[in-house]
Amino acid sequence: MKRSLLLSCLILNFVCVNAQKENNNWAFGINQGLSFNTVPPSIVSTSTNTHMPSPCAVSDSMGNLLFYTDGERIWNRNHSIMPNGNDIIKGRTDAMCMQDSTDAMDVNIIPDPGNKQRYYVVGSVGNWVYDGVSQCEQFTDVRYSIVDMSLNSGLGDVLPGNKNTVLYSHVYGNIATGEGMCNKWVLLTNAASDILAFEITPAGISMPRISSLSLPAFCINELKTSNDNSKLAVGTNWLTGQKSYLHLYDFNALTGAVTNKRPIDTAGINSKGTSDELFGFAFSNDNSKFYYRAEFGEAQAIWQVDLSQKSHSAVLASKTKVCNITKWMHSWDMMLGPDGKIYSAFRDGGDWLVISRPNRPGTACDARIQKLNIPLTIATYSLIGFQNWIPTSKAHYKYDDFAACSAPLPLSSKQPFADSYVWSTGATTRDITITEAGTYWVRAMQSCGAYRVDTFNIAFKPVQPPVDTFSCNGEPINIPMQPGAIYTWGSNGGSVITQTGTYTVAITVPGCGTINSSFRAIVYPPAGTQLLPDDTIICNAQLKADISSRYEMGDYLWSNGKTTRSITVASPGKYWVKSNTPCGLFTDTVDASYCKPIVKNIDMPTTICQGSCVDIHAEVENFPKAFNWSFPNGATVGNVWDENKSVRVCFDSLGNSQISLIVGNFGTYSDVFAKKFSVRPKPVVQYEELTIKAAYKKMVLLPACGDADTISWYRDKELICANCKELEIEAKLWHTNYRCVIQNGECKDTCDYTIEVVDIPTDIWMPTAFTPNGDGKNDLFRPMHDNPNIQVLSLSVYNRQGVRLYHSPNDGNLGWNGRYGNNEQGLATYFWLLRYKVLGRPDILTMKGDVILLR
Structure with missing residues (x-):
């Protein structure tokens, strides 16, 4: 078989306490069962010998086994088949099926609301088809029989007139059951994906209430109702080329209506062309959490969604993987046990999936694979379609004890459709608000006489944040x-x-x-730990330092009276700290001192002119704060004070001397530096400017303009003679400036001479022939002269026809090469015209003549 056959009987339930233990015995496949009368639950033997996926058992209120069934037979508490206990649900076969399909697929035991000795045994006939790739239950009959426990000396028997009765035909074989307080429900699905809700009352089974699931005509894979009768989970089967879906609906246990479709998850198409699986559901016992198994490809996992969220989008956002499944689950289904835990089993014996705290969110639910010492050795599909829950009436119920965060706290009866309510406080509404811890109960009653009691053990335990x-x-x-x-x-x-x-x-x-x-x-550190840093040298511009305890001690007392972890020191000395802690008294001492200031240089000239004022700057290191300057030889000093690295000093007395500087940091360390210098008289010039006229190429002797140690001469800012008492020059350039610098050390003065040349000649010599043959001699025809005052303006050359063969402005490349364009000119006489001027004269001069070109 495929997994679609492994369907569990689904009953709305609470965690049963006190004496209500109708679900304490579970029946499985071949010769095995599980008893919750022990902690932890223990394995028991049964007489089942079947491959049916959903055996079912019922016990009395004390947990004593009454009977169990695999859908075809019913065994009493002595593990014997009841007199009419064979073929209790037997039906047709289907020509489409590939094997015998007369097995019961799903079986449920439902107490008769009108007779506490009678039970409905409702089951489907297993008609299914398998095409080699996918499978789905085909349309089948759902039938029921009635067991009366007052028969056969209290061992029970099947009523002959109420055996194998058809409840409905042409429906899928999976069944869910629900309960109100005075009624029970059997839920089936048909080909149109409708829910058929059959109500069981003391009068019997009514015609179905039909609700549309608003789904395509899928093969419905699993149905399961929540424990408080308010929700229905619906899963679709895996079919070739179709996805699997998981939806949640609202279920009204009073009317049987199924409404408000909400998607939970979708499984896509895998590499085999079939859908991945969403199979195996369970609600937590407080109905706030929903668990399901999802198989995507080869990966299996258990997922949780939080149904207590205020919106469905928040419900979907709460989806959390709570357990990875690394081995093959045999039953695929999950079931809430009487102990409030959720169980599922694996193919090989001993390993179970157990969700120990299903009411808690996320991984706090403690879902894990455990060894329960309950070996299930059946290697066939008969292993577990889990035990179906037996709904009971007039039972006391409770939720897990829980600690509330703070008062006030709202409490609500978990029975939304009761006719009346009575609380232990005397309140008669469904909801109350409490302000004190304690045990509270509410009795929800129906007119038929059925009632439920929810018990709440409340302890206010607010969140306790860590303290200091x-x-x-x-x-x-x-x-x-x-x-x-x-x-x-x-x-x-x-x-x-x-x-x-x-x-x-x-x-x-x-x-x-x-x-x-x-x-x-x-x-706190160990006793004797060094709290303060090593002895400190203070070396910064502020001459301050922060001293801090290496450890956070909480309590401090420093030698300067401070009580903070760090102090700032501005003077040298010893500093101690004491810390009185819960771990004892800690003390430590540190010595603080200044670094030694250093004078690297005194920046000033070594020769100073008498009467001059000079800016003197000290180059220092290590931030000295005190400066003591000494200026001899009658120097006058203004604005000199401590922390002044620069001073301006005026010198009046001639001679050699020195300046000294002492620096310090408030007397702790000092350094001395001296700089020698000489004060010299400033030379005096006899005149500042002098203009001399001289004939062209006449030698002129220029005298120094004053007496000094050093006399230097410059022409147009270019030094032309150093340490020269006088300067002899040739008067050649029309106009030239000379400067004489007289100097005593750094003391100096200047005078300027301007030489103007007169009687400058105007003659230029022009060649009468030239040979432009490329031998480097006489290759160009151009003017010849050595007069720097002549400036050629242009030279033009013409042939006998008057064609100008060459014209050159004064561009520095003066001279004709005997060509006209790219053509060489032949042997001939050519005529030329020269225009030029002479510096110092305003007019433009011209010359003309002829020249012979030879080759």
Whole structure:
């Protein structure tokens, strides 16, 4: 068989306490069952010998087995078949099926609301088809028989007139059951994906209430109702080329209506062309969480969604993988046990999936694969379609004891359709609000006499954030963790703290919300630990230093009276600190001193002119604060004071001397530097400017303009003679400037001479022939002269026809090469015209003549 045959009987339920133990015995496939009368549950023997996927058993209110069935036979508590217990659900075969399909697929035991000794045994006939790739139950009959426990001396028997009765035909073979307080429900699906809800009352079974699931005509794979009768989970089967879907609906246990379709998950098409699987559902016992198995490709996992969220989008966003399945699950289905845990089994014996705290969100539900010491050795598909839950009336129920975060706390009866309510407080509404811890119960009653009692054991335990704490001797601090709470630490924190600091944590308690908290943790060092840094040298512009305890001690007293972890010192000396802590008294001392100031240089000229004022600057290191300048030889000093690295000094007395500087830091260290210098008289010029006229190429002797140690001469800022008392020049250029610099050390003065040349000649010599043959001699025809005052303006050359063969402005490339364009000119006489001027004269001069070109 395929997994679509492994369908469980689905009954709305609470966690049964007190004496209500009708579900304490589970029956499985071949000769095996499970008893919840022990903790942990234990394996028991049965007489089942079948491959049926959904055996079912019922016990009395004390947990004593009454009977069990595989859908074809019914065994009493002595494991014997009841007198009429054979063929209780037997039906047709289907020509499309590839094997005998008369087996019962799904079987359910439902107490008769009108007779506490009678039970309906409802089951489907197993007609299914398998095409080699996918499978689906085909349309089948759902039939029922009635067991009366008052017969056969209390061992029970099947009523002959109420055996194998057809409830409905042409429906899928999976069945879900639900219950109100005075009625029960049998839920079937048809080809149109409708829900057919059959109500069972003391009067019998009514015609179905039909609700549309608003789904395509899929093969419905699984149905399961929630424990509070309010929801219905519907899964579609895996078919070739189609996806599988999981939806949630609202179920009204009073009317049987199924409404409000909501998607939960979708499985796509795998590489085989069939759908991945969504199979095996379970609601938590408080109905706030929904679990399902999903198989995507080769990966299997258990997922949880939180149905307590306020919107469906939030429900979908809460989807959390709570367990990876790394081995093959045999039953695929999941079932809520009487102990409030959810169970599912694997093919090989001993391994079970157990969700120990299904009411808690996310991985706090504690879903894991466990060894329950309950070996299931059946290697066939008869292993488990899990035990179906037996609905009971007039039973006491409770939810898990829980701790509320704070008062007030709303409580609500889990029976939404009761006619009346009575609380232990005397209230008669479905909902109340409490402000004190304690045990509360509510009785929900129907006019038929049925009632339910929900019990709530409430303890107000608010979230306890960590408090300020400490440890001694450098020991790590273990932060107490509140059971069931989720701690999200800041970037520097965790449950084990090794360093002093302020730590932040967000603490989430399921159902209570999240608080953000911060606390201080101090890890005190071992006794005798050095608190302060090594002795300190203060060396900065402020001559201050921060001294800090290496450890956060919480309590400080410094020698200067400060009580902070760090102090700022501005003078040398010894400083101590004391810290009185829960771990004892800690003390330590540090010596603070200044670094030695250094004078590297005194920046000033070594020769100073008498009467001059000079800016003198000290180049220092290590931030001296005191400057003591000494200026001899009658120097006058203005604005000299401490912390002044620069001064301006005027010198009046001639001679050699020195300046000295002493620097210090408030008397602790000092350094001395001296700079020698000479004060010289400033030379005096006899005149500042002089113009001399001289004939062309006449020699002129220029005298110094004053007496000094050094006399230098410059022509147009170019040094032409150093240490020259006088300067002899040739008067050649029309106009030339000379400067004489007289100098005593750094003391100097200047005078300027201007030479103007007169009687400058105007003659230029022009060649009468030239040979432009490329031998480097006489290759160009051009004017010849050595007069720097002549400036040629242009030269033009003409042939006898008057064609100008050459014209050259004064561009520095003067001269004719005997060509006209790219053509060489032949042997001939050519005529020329020259235009030029002479510096110092305003007119333009011209010359003309002829020249012979020879080759």
